[in-house]
Amino acid sequence: MIIGKKKEKDVEIPSASLADIVFLLLIFFLVTTSIDTEKGLDLVLPPPGDTEIKIPKKNIANLFINASGQAMLDNEVIEVREISKIIKDKLFENPLLIVSLKTHKDSEYDVYIKVLDQLKKADAKRISLAEPDEE
Numbered sequence: 001m002i003i004g005k006k007k008e009k010d011v012e013i014p015s016a017s018l019a020d021i022v023f024l025l026l027i028f029f030l031v032t033t034s035i036d037t038e039k040g041l042d043l044v045l046p047p048p049g050d051t052e053i054k055i056p057k058k059n060i061a062n063l064f065i066n067a068s069g070q071a072m073l074d075n076e077v078i079e080v081r082e083i084s085k086i087i088k089d090k091l092f093e094n095p096l097l098i099v100s101l102k103t104h105k106d107s108e109y110d111v112y113i114k115v116l117d118q119l120k121k122a123d124a125k126r127i128s129l130a131e132p133d134e135e
Contacts, residue, residue: 059096060128061087063115067106071115080111083118091124102130 063083064072071080078086091097099119103112119127 055098059094059098061090061097061099063099063101063119065101065103065107065111065115067104069108069111071111080114080118083115084121087119087122087124091122096126097124098126098128099124100128100130103132105132107132 062074066072070077071083072078073083073086087097087099101115101119116127
């Protein structure tokens, strides 16, 4: 009996159904991926109209961002990272507090967003966004 070499078969990966597999994977990932629907700032705007509501001064905290990026709460300079703690304390004292946020026209936008984040962190629900100064 002659022992010979076995014939090796060429191993081949079938590529005929590759497009089908890729298409099914694409469908799978489209169906199972969750899309974050939060876009922009979550603000509740007042109804349209020119009605003015009188608010007592004790219920208003004036927060101003000057041109150099400093935050001023009731005319006192404070650090942006401290806004959350200070507003949280003020809200504990007065739950009807409204934070009036005003900026200088030359202030940086990222400081404005950081201040809004700090207000959100302090759980301030009543925020009045005032127009920038024209000075």
